[in-house]
Amino acid sequence: MSISEILFYFLSVLALGSALMVVISRNPVHSVLWLIVTFFAISGHYIMMNAQFLGIVNLIVYAGAIMVLFLFVIMLMNLNAETEPKKNKWLRMAGIVAGGCLLLVMVAALKDAEVKRSVVQLKDGNIGLIKQLGETLFTDYVVPFEISSVLFLSAMVGTVVIGKKAD
Amino acid sequence: MKNVLQLVWLIPLLPLIGFLINGLLRRQLSKALTGIIGSGVILGSFVISLLIFLQVKQGNTAVVDLFDFISVGKLSIPFSFQVDQLSSLFLLIITGVGFLIHVYSAAYMHEEEGHHFARYFSYLNLFVFSMLLLVLGSNYVIMFIGWEGVGLCSYLLIGYWFKNTDYNNAAKKAFVMNRIGDLGFLLAIFWIINKFGTVAYGDLFEQVAASAKTLDGTAAIVGITLLLFVGATGKSAQIPLYTWLPDAMAGPTPVSALIHAATMVTAGIYMIARSNILYTLAPFTQGIVAIIGLATALFAATIALKQNDIKKVLAYSTVSQLGYMFLGLGVGAYTGAVFHVMTHAFFKALLFLGAGSVIHAMHHEQDIRKMGGLKKYLPITHLTFLLGCIAIAGIPPFSGFFSKDEILAAAYGANKIYWIIGVITAGMTAFYMFRLYATTFLGKFRGEEHLHGHHPHESPAAMTIPLIVLAILSVIGGWVGIPEVLMPNAHSLEHFLDPIFAESGKYVHEFRPAHHLDHTTEYGLMGASVGIAVIAIFYALARFSKRPELGEPAGFGKVLANKWYVDELYNAIIVKPLQWLAKLLNGFVEKDVLDWTVNGIGRIINYSSRQVRLLQSGQVGSYVLLMVLGILAFFVIQFFVKK
């Protein structure tokens, strides 16, 4: 058990556990907080794989901005465990069983995949660094990049339009 | 002058043009113009046919290619005409007799309304066009086109007075029965294409002649010839498909003369004569043809003995004479059969036209029991009719004697029993024809004079001139085929047709030595048949001129008068079960089974839609759940089932 393996298992258990807590928690605020934990765990995975830029962006954008948005909305609506709507038992069972089945099937499908000899490079490799990513992004991927800026703009406009109080 | 053969395409084209003009402008043209156009185009065809005939007589034959008709893979069926001895002879018969009948029709149909009159002529022209295609085609497919065309025109003309349901039924009957035969013909064509890869007469007969030894009597040849013969039985009204012809008398009389006596019904004979080499190689089929022909001849003759409708007698007589021709074909006397077609065309057309003249004079009365004594009112009709009767009865030197005798002599050579039955039939023929003659023209007039207030009167010249021409032809028509016994080298028809039947003849001489009749036998045969005919004639004249049968027939005569109950038999065996089946299909299968199935499918879809609709609950959660299940199913199929 090398240090990176230990780290891997720790982060994985953390991510899975907190993800489960997201689903299980009655209180929406708790769900949000658990989700932030999950994102931190996933960012940790990114950093382990030396995808530094993504790791940091994940923290800033997801754990930071997006989750704060969620939190903000939940606070705004004053949601708590009491107001939480509950599905009936059978539908919840069905949902869990369906998710579980999907997990089983996909893991079973993995058994036939040729992945035994494929190794993920940890710690080394510089493709995750800002320099390399930036070069590629502004050369090969410049058009999607620009388009995404337009997307953002339209999303902003759309949000404002939708969010405006209907007079 | 050989280029006249290249004009052969004009022969069928002219009637086609006539058909189009008369058909499309039927409301604009006057009756006189219609008659002139309708007859004129046929006259034009006749003139060209005559020129071509003269060329062919000098030995010039040709296959005139017009255009490519069907080309599929190795099979190529050109639209081409074959001008040779056989087709040129038939051209003369069709256009010649056709022209006379057109002229006659112009007078006979004068009571019709203008556009119906033109409709009649356009059908008649279309018929001539189809018939010319049938005999001119250089392969079986063109023949089949003509074959179907004449069937169609026959239907149209039998049902010409379409307001009468019986006539329509008769037309339908003719059409359906012909279709049964046509199917046989079509199958034969397919079989020929399959076996020989060509339908052109020239190629096909060369192939067959080249491999005659190996083909002799094989199943394929027998099958092809039998199927062709099935086609012939339909078109030429032989047992078992003959019942449409007597019913076909529903049409106007000139139609009966042209289509159902002179031309169309001889298409079967033409076809078999054309395919003579095939038949020569299939002795089994020849036997069948001979037996069917003979049976039909006898059978129809017995029925004709007791018919009281002037046209029905002639119709059964036609069936009987066609039987003779098939007997001739069956015993290998191809020339005799073609000869009989020719003479029969003359005298039967004459008899029908004469009958038409009588009917015309009697104001559409066709029952001979209501006639009698017409001799003094209709002198020309009477005389020509008498000549026709003598000709058909086979009294020398009239045409019928020579052709019938040739067939009978050949039948004697093949099998004595054929000859005996043939002669008995000949006697019956003479008897019923003179019964008809005597009842109609001799004795006292039995019609209702007071009803019309005047006597029957002779028909106009347009009707009598064709009668006279045909009567002359009936008298002298047989002189082209005087047997060797009476006059050496006088059988010019045989010499003329020799190239057509040469292969068959060669083959027969080589493989099946024929019985050569010595002269005494031939004289004996002639004497016997003529003697029987004369006895029958005098008996009939004596029996019917003074006291015609007016009462209802009894005993066996009743069976004959009711045509052996064949129609009733067909009704019981074929029509009734079919109708019952149709009722079953309509009542049970369609309403209960098919409708129930179709509606059931509709109901199932309705029901299942109602059930599936419940899935569209509007609950986002359930949608997502289904989506996941779907993805799950995909994965399962992808990874576990596919192996």
Place this chain on the structure above:
Amino acid sequence: MNIEYYIVLSIALFCIGIAGVLTRRNAIIIFMCIELMLNAVNLLLVAFSKMHHLKGVATNPNAGIDGQLFVFFIMVVAAAEVSVGLAIIVMMYRNVHSVDVNFLNRLKH
């Protein structure tokens, strides 16, 4: 580290997300579960990108970089999506005074 572990991990995260979507009725929580699924996919994409990088670095120093760029774009789109989605939820809350998705099965109120 073998790629299998990453695959299993991200499948597990993904399925937890799915289970969450199926079991909860709160629109915001469902939304969060969708984000969780997106992140599971992002994780796998990065893992694959590093795997390909290891295989192809000899010929191409930038091998596998596309995977990370995709993740970047997914984040971009997700951010936009979240902003719009939350706006919609807020609007729905204004109308219905609830974030229960089952209220959405009626088209008008």
